[in-house]
Amino acid sequence: xxxxxxxxxxxxxxxxxxxxxxxxxxxxxxxxxxxxxxxxxxxxxxxxxxxxxxxxxxxxxxxxxxxxxxxxxxxxxxxxxxxxxxxxxxxxxxxxxxxxxxxxxxxxxxxxxxxxxxxxxxxxxxxxxxxxxxxxxxxxxxxxxxxxxxxxxxxxxxxxxxxxxxxxxxxxxxxxxxxxxxxxxxxxxxxxxxxxxxxxxxxxxxxxxxxxxxxxxxxxxxxxxxxxxxxxxxxxxxxxxxxxxxxxxxxxxxxxxxxxxxxxxxxxxxxxxxxxxxxxxxxxxxxxxxxxxxxxxxxxxxxxxxxxxxxxxxxxxxxxxxxx
Amino acid sequence: xxxxxxxxxxxxxxxxxxxxxxxxxxxxxxxxxxxxxxxxxxxxxxxxxxxxxxxxxxxxxxxxxxxxxxxxxxxxxxxxxxxxxxxxxxxxxxxxxxxxxxxxxxxxxxxxxxxxxxxxxxxxxxxxxxxxxxxxxxxxxxxxxxxxxxxxxxxxxxxxxxxxxxxxxxxxxxxxxxxxxxxxxxxxxxxxxxxxxxxxxxxxxxxxxxxxxxxxxxxxxxxxxxxxxxxxxxxxxxxxxxxxxxxxxxxxxxxxxxxxxxxxxxxxxxxxxxxxxxxxxxxxxxxxxxxxxxxxxxxxxxxxxxxxxxxxxxxxxxxxxxxxxxxxx
Amino acid sequence: xxxxxxxxxxxxxxxxxxxxxxxxxxxxxxxxxxxxxxxxxxxxxxxxxxxxxxxxxxxxxxxxxxxxxxxxxxxxxxxxxxxxxxxxxxxxxxxxxxxxxxxxxxxxxxxxxxxxxxxxxxxxxxxxxxxxxxxxxxxxxxxxxxxxxxxxxxxxxxxxxxxxxxxxxxxxxxxxxxxxxxxxxxxxxxxxxxxxxxxxxxxxxxxxxxxxxxxxxxxxxxxxxxxxxxxxxxxxxxxxxxxxxxxxxxxxxxxxxxxxxxxxxxxxxxxxxxxxxxxxxxxxxxxxxxxxxxx
Numbered sequence: 001x002x003x004x005x006x007x008x009x010x011x012x013x014x015x016x017x018x019x020x021x022x023x024x025x026x027x028x029x030x031x032x033x034x035x036x037x038x039x040x041x042x043x044x045x046x047x048x049x050x051x052x053x054x055x056x057x058x059x060x061x062x063x064x065x066x067x068x069x070x071x072x073x074x075x076x077x078x079x080x081x082x083x084x085x086x087x088x089x090x091x092x093x094x095x096x097x098x099x100x101x102x103x104x105x106x107x108x109x110x111x112x113x114x115x116x117x118x119x120x121x122x123x124x125x126x127x128x129x130x131x132x133x134x135x136x137x138x139x140x141x142x143x144x145x146x147x148x149x150x151x152x153x154x155x156x157x158x159x160x161x162x163x164x165x166x167x168x169x170x171x172x173x174x175x176x177x178x179x180x181x182x183x184x185x186x187x188x189x190x191x192x193x194x195x196x197x198x199x200x201x202x203x204x205x206x207x208x209x210x211x212x213x214x215x216x217x218x219x220x221x222x223x224x225x226x227x228x229x230x231x232x233x234x235x236x237x238x239x240x241x242x243x244x245x246x247x248x249x250x251x252x253x254x255x256x257x258x259x260x261x262x263x264x265x266x267x268x269x270x271x272x273x274x275x276x277x278x279x280x281x282x283x284x285x286x287x288x289x290x291x292x293x294x295x296x297x298x299x300x301x302x303x304x305x306x307x308x309x310x311x312x313x314x315x316x317x318x319x320x321x322x323x324x
Numbered sequence: 325x326x327x328x329x330x331x332x333x334x335x336x337x338x339x340x341x342x343x344x345x346x347x348x349x350x351x352x353x354x355x356x357x358x359x360x361x362x363x364x365x366x367x368x369x370x371x372x373x374x375x376x377x378x379x380x381x382x383x384x385x386x387x388x389x390x391x392x393x394x395x396x397x398x399x400x401x402x403x404x405x406x407x408x409x410x411x412x413x414x415x416x417x418x419x420x421x422x423x424x425x426x427x428x429x430x431x432x433x434x435x436x437x438x439x440x441x442x443x444x445x446x447x448x449x450x451x452x453x454x455x456x457x458x459x460x461x462x463x464x465x466x467x468x469x470x471x472x473x474x475x476x477x478x479x480x481x482x483x484x485x486x487x488x489x490x491x492x493x494x495x496x497x498x499x500x501x502x503x504x505x506x507x508x509x510x511x512x513x514x515x516x517x518x519x520x521x522x523x524x525x526x527x528x529x530x531x532x533x534x535x536x537x538x539x540x541x542x543x544x545x546x547x548x549x550x551x552x553x554x555x556x557x558x559x560x561x562x563x564x565x566x567x568x569x570x571x572x573x574x575x576x577x578x579x580x581x582x583x584x585x586x587x588x589x590x591x592x593x594x595x596x597x598x599x600x601x602x603x604x605x606x607x608x609x610x611x612x613x614x615x616x617x618x619x620x621x622x623x624x625x626x627x628x629x630x631x632x633x634x635x636x637x638x639x640x641x642x643x644x645x646x647x648x649x650x651x652x653x
Numbered sequence: 654x655x656x657x658x659x660x661x662x663x664x665x666x667x668x669x670x671x672x673x674x675x676x677x678x679x680x681x682x683x684x685x686x687x688x689x690x691x692x693x694x695x696x697x698x699x700x701x702x703x704x705x706x707x708x709x710x711x712x713x714x715x716x717x718x719x720x721x722x723x724x725x726x727x728x729x730x731x732x733x734x735x736x737x738x739x740x741x742x743x744x745x746x747x748x749x750x751x752x753x754x755x756x757x758x759x760x761x762x763x764x765x766x767x768x769x770x771x772x773x774x775x776x777x778x779x780x781x782x783x784x785x786x787x788x789x790x791x792x793x794x795x796x797x798x799x800x801x802x803x804x805x806x807x808x809x810x811x812x813x814x815x816x817x818x819x820x821x822x823x824x825x826x827x828x829x830x831x832x833x834x835x836x837x838x839x840x841x842x843x844x845x846x847x848x849x850x851x852x853x854x855x856x857x858x859x860x861x862x863x864x865x866x867x868x869x870x871x872x873x874x875x876x877x878x879x880x881x882x883x884x885x886x887x888x889x890x891x892x893x894x895x896x897x898x899x900x901x902x903x904x905x906x907x908x909x910x911x912x913x914x915x916x917x918x919x920x921x922x923x924x925x926x927x928x929x930x931x932x933x934x935x936x937x938x939x940x941x942x943x944x945x946x947x948x
Contacts, residue, residue: 015787029803136936140928142879144886145902145921152909152918163910222431224386226445226496227418236444240435256792263794263883267906278887281802293799297791304790 008308012301019297020071024064027290071294077287081280086291090273095175096166097265097272101257103179103192108199109250116207117234117242123212131204138201143260147194147267154190161190164269191268195260199253206249210242251307255300332359332399333536334383334421334504339396339406341375341382350607352378354560355396362503365530365537367547367568369583370557371604376540379557380506383538384421385413400504419449422497426509428489432481438465438492439477445496460499468495469525487518494526504536511546523550544583548572553638556580559605559615566639576639576646579616614644622647669941676937682930686923690745697739698724702895716915729915731904735896737915741923744898747891748924751808752878755815759877760870762816763823768859770824771831782828785821793818797880801889811890815877826869830862864942871935875928882924898924 042050051057055066070077076086116135119128155163167187169176178184214220215238223233262274269275273292280288341353353375360366370376381387383398385405398405400420405413417423425431433441442461446452452460458477465473468491481489490510497505507526511519527550530537541547547554548568556564556577564577575581582600584590602619605611611618617627622645631642671677689696716729716737728737770781788796797818804810834840835858843853884890885899893900898920905916 011783026799026803136929136932137925140875140879140932141925142882142886142899142921142928144883144899145917145924148902148906148909148917148921152914156910156912218425218427218430219433221386222423222425222493222496223433223444224414225384225417225423225425227414227416227422227448227500228444229414229448232444232448236440237433237436241433243435252790255790256794259792259795259798262798263887266887277798281798282888296795300791 005309008305012305015301016298020068020294021064023290023293023297024067026293027286028060028063067290076291076294079280079285079288081283081285081288086287089276089288090291090295093271093273093276095177096270097258097261097274099177099179100188100191100195100264100270100272101254101261103188104196105199105250105254105257107192108196108203108253109246112200112203113207113246116204117211117238119204120208120211121215121230121234121238123208128208132208135201135204135208138197139205141197143194143198144263144267146197147191147264150190150194151267162187163190164267166271191264191270194268195257195264198260199257202249202253203246206245207242210245211238214238214241247310248307251303251310255296255303258296258299331361333362333364333401335359335397335399336379336383337397337399339379339382339398340394341378341387342392342394344390344392347608351394352391352560352607353382356557356560356562357396358555358562358565360504360536360538363530363534363536364553365527365539365551367551367554368538368540368557369542369544369547369554371542373604373607374557375560376542376557377508380423380508380538380540383506384417384423386417386423415449418445418497418502419500420502421504421506422500422502423506423508424490424493424497424510427513428486428493428510429481429513431493432489434481437478437480438484442477442496442499445499449500461495464495464498465492468492468498468529470495487514487522490514490522491525494522494529498529498533498535501533502535504538505530506538506540508540509542512541512543519546526550544572544587545589556583559610560607561615561642562640563616563643564641570639574648576634576641576648577616577643578620578622578645578647580641581647614642620645666941670937673937676933679930679933679937682926683934686745686927686930687749690742690749693739693742693746697736697742699736699739701735701740701743715913728919731901731916737901737919740896740901741898741920744896744901744920745923745927747895747897748878748881748899748927751812751815751881751897752874755812755819755877755881756870756874758812759816759820759873760823760866763820763825764827764859764862764866766820767824767827767829768831768862771828771835772858778828781824785824785828788821789825793876794880794883797884798887798889801884806890806892808891811881811884814884815880818880819873819877822869822873823866826865827859827862830865831858834858834861868935868939868942871931871938875931875935878924878931879928 048057055063058066074087076090078084079086079089082089112135115131119131122128151163154161165187166178166184168181168183169178170181170184171177178188211234219237219241220233223237228237258273261270261272262278264270265272265274266278276288277292279285280292336359337357339353339356340351343350343352356375356379358366368376368379378387378391382393383405385393385408387393393406396406400416405416408416432438436444439458439461442464443454443457446457446460458474461477462474465476470476470488470491476484481492484492490513494510510526511522514522523546526537529535537551539547539550551568554565554568554571555562556571556579558579564571564575564580571580572584575584579600582598585598586600600619605615605618613628613630614620614623617623620627624645626644629644631644633640633642634646694700714730714734724736728741730736731740766781767785770778770785773781797814800814800817801811804813840853840857843857881890881897882899882902885897886903888903890899891897896904901920902917902924905913905918905920909917
């Protein structure tokens with residue numbers, strides 16, 4: 001197991017290195033920030049001075065090494081737009097995205113898995129068909145459009161929920177959270193619902209497919225032949241057998257929710273990371289883009305790593321193979 | 325045959341199991357009748373698709389839609405099982421009648437420990453403490469020949485060899501001391517040497533515990549070493565039955581005769597194994613009358629009528645042209 | 654079980670497909686949308702890209718309004734005075750075009766790469782698949798977002814972004830199917846004959862990988878269409894002069910808060926009809942091809 005962990009860690013490091021190159025190249029390709037940094041009527045001398053000051057006159061590989069060196073020392077630079085350290089900027093936006101993404105994924109899993117198991121257990125029943133229809137909608141309808149409809153219905157027409165913003169927050173461990181106040185919760189509800197619909201659909205489909213296949217296996221027949229109740233079979237056998245893909249997807253979805261948060265946050269003016277990255281793409285705020293991409297990549301690699309470990313913990317067969 | 329048994333443990337009468345498919349209704353079990361005494365070992369022999377496994381599942385009421393038991397009766401100790409509410413049927417499964425399947429690596433749950441799976445099988449029928457369940461599980465595991473049973477309870481199925489895994493499955497089937505075990509080819513997936521071991525052990529176990537057994541197999545040789553009585557199935561019907569030694573020596577039905585002739589042990593050295601010509605008919609378009617007639621060397625115009633069951637002492641057969649009648653007389 | 658008359662696999666497939674009424678209807682919807690999108694220039698009352706035909710006097714009118722063109726705007730008009738019905742059909746045209754093109758390129762690229770990896774084996778295979786797996790673990794939308802930002806606006810940059818985000822799914826599927834196929838005896842047999850290896854890959858392995866790839870293709874075309882709309886909504890997709898459905902929706906967003914729902918809602922409904930229908934068809938094909946659901 002330890003060997004496996006070390007091997008995975010080494011792989012993760014190489015991947016991060018490759019990603020840093022891609023991020024650097026990508027960010028470099030998005031427009032020239034110098035035009036934004038100094039006023040257009042500045043003299044050539046001032047312009048050249050600024051270029052030198054930001055190190056933009058250096059050869060590309062040198063700029064990359066500088067970039068990498070700064071990253072390693074924890075210096076992600078300053079935002080051109082907000083004129084504050086990028087790390088601090090991201091840190092101030094992270095909790096908003098974290099609470100949005102977590103409430104969406106957890107809600108989708110807690111609701112989606114039981115419904116999916118039922119839909120797989122009784123695929124012909126009316127309720128199952130309804131659940132599946134809902135999941136196909138959730139799977140197909142673009143997140144941004146659902147967001148619009150939610151706002152139009154619940155905020156504009158019915159006035160039950162606010163159309164955007166984070167609402168009142170409470171400070172806990174020095175971080176502002178919305179989910180601890182009633183007002184914050186009402187602000188959180190619509191965006192979280194919006195973000196969770198796709199995950200919900202995914203969980204339903206995953207749980208349904210797994211259950212349908214598992215119900216046809218000899219494992220279930222054997223459990224039935226032993227007189228175990230249908231509830232025992234679903235809750236003890238089937239749930240454990242389909243847990244592996246579900247945990248995997250849960251982890252990966254937690255990551256991809258970060259990405260989809262871009263859309264939801266834009267629609268609901270939720271002041272999180274997603275809105276930050278969209279704003280910084282349109283304002284060519286290179287340091288923020290680079291830091292965001294590095295951070296998200298890091299996140300993904302961390303999640304993949306955790307999923308791999310969880311896999312091994314859930315599947316005894318895999319554990320044995322890796323120990324060997 | 326069934327008439328001669330005074331107090332049968334299990335009595336199956338005119339059992340019909342059908343599957344609704346797109347091409348129409350498929351009758352997998354067609355008016356099957358037989359009875360088993362307490363403690364008796366009966367072999368149920370047939371090719372794949374002959375309906376022998378479906379017969380086993382029908383007894384337990386384990387026919388999933390689109391299949392259903394379309395008629396007949398299954399009585400356990402005089403109690404009718406067909407049409408019993410699911411909860412009552414469930415109380416019988418694993419308690420009075422249990423079942424062992426062909427492939428132990430498919431039946432055992434790969435992600436649960438053996439102990440958990442055995443606990444679930446016990447808890448399905450009675451409330452016991454975890455400790456008591458473990459103790460009983462270990463005891464039964466030891467009984468089926470698993471060394472160091474107590475510590476093996478915490479192992480997962482993949483940590484056992486194929487033969488050991490099947491022993492675990494057998495142990496689960498034995499947990500609640502059933503009066504009948506249905507074994508659906510439990511040794512087919514195993515190595516030949518382990519097959520023989522498990523066969524011998526099962527025979528001893530059934531004798532010691534007084535458990536009756538239906539041993540479903542396509543392998544006449546296996547069954548003959550184990551069972552006292554044999555039922556031969558073809559295309560959903562029982563076409564011959566009787567004491568094993570008698571049936572092997574004097575098969576009445578040409579199909580049984582063909583099966584026996586094709587056993588490697590009966591082949592003359594240096595000559596090809598004998599085969600039954602033709603192939604198993606599709607259950608969708610069975611010939612009218614005797615289903616074996618198109619493959620049968622002795623068929624006549626009479627075979628267009630389905631043969632009735634003929635009785636002679638413990639023997640029974642469905643054939644218009646039974647073999648070996650002259651010798652027997 | 655043998656049947657008296659052997660039907661071709663395709664006929665069996667078609668028959669099975671037709672037994673799911675929902676899937677048949679969905680296929681019909683896809684076909685209808687495809688046809689009306691194709692015929693858009695001939696059946697719409699207005700060319701929404703022709704700025705000279707637009708009048709600001711007609712802007713933001715509700716459904717049923719009779720505009721300066723003298724015809725009824727059944728679905729209303731947008732902020733530029735475009736007839737929404739016309740704009741939606743033209744938008745569908747763009748969406749389908751981009752979705753199908755991105756899907757086709759990603760299919761070709763991904764399937765070739767995946768089959769090649771399976772065929773090459775060893776280190777090459779391990780490296781390719783590791784990269785693919787890694788890419789798959791990143792959400793497609795983020796990848797597309799960054800690429801769209803890097804490559805700039807326009808049809809081809811957008812397609813490139815979508816292909817990059819999606820080819821890995823095809824590669825993964827093709828690799829899985831091809832490795833399963835490769836280990837089968839008939840391929841071993843074909844490889845031991847003097848046939849060229851390329852011939853073996855293209856004539857034997859790839860055709861057998863097609864069914865799972867087709868399932869992935871339907872899902873990916875649907876998701877390419879959704880992704881394109883999302884990127885356009887975020888302002889990273891197509892130029893404003895040729896509004897796709899996503900951009901129509903984005904443009905209508907600001908008017909929604911004042912109750913002018915139609916500018917965003919109707920293009921959205923068109924989009925959803927298309928995507929849901931494609932997904933329903935894909936679902937049915939997947940269920941039919943899933944060997945684990947067969948007994």
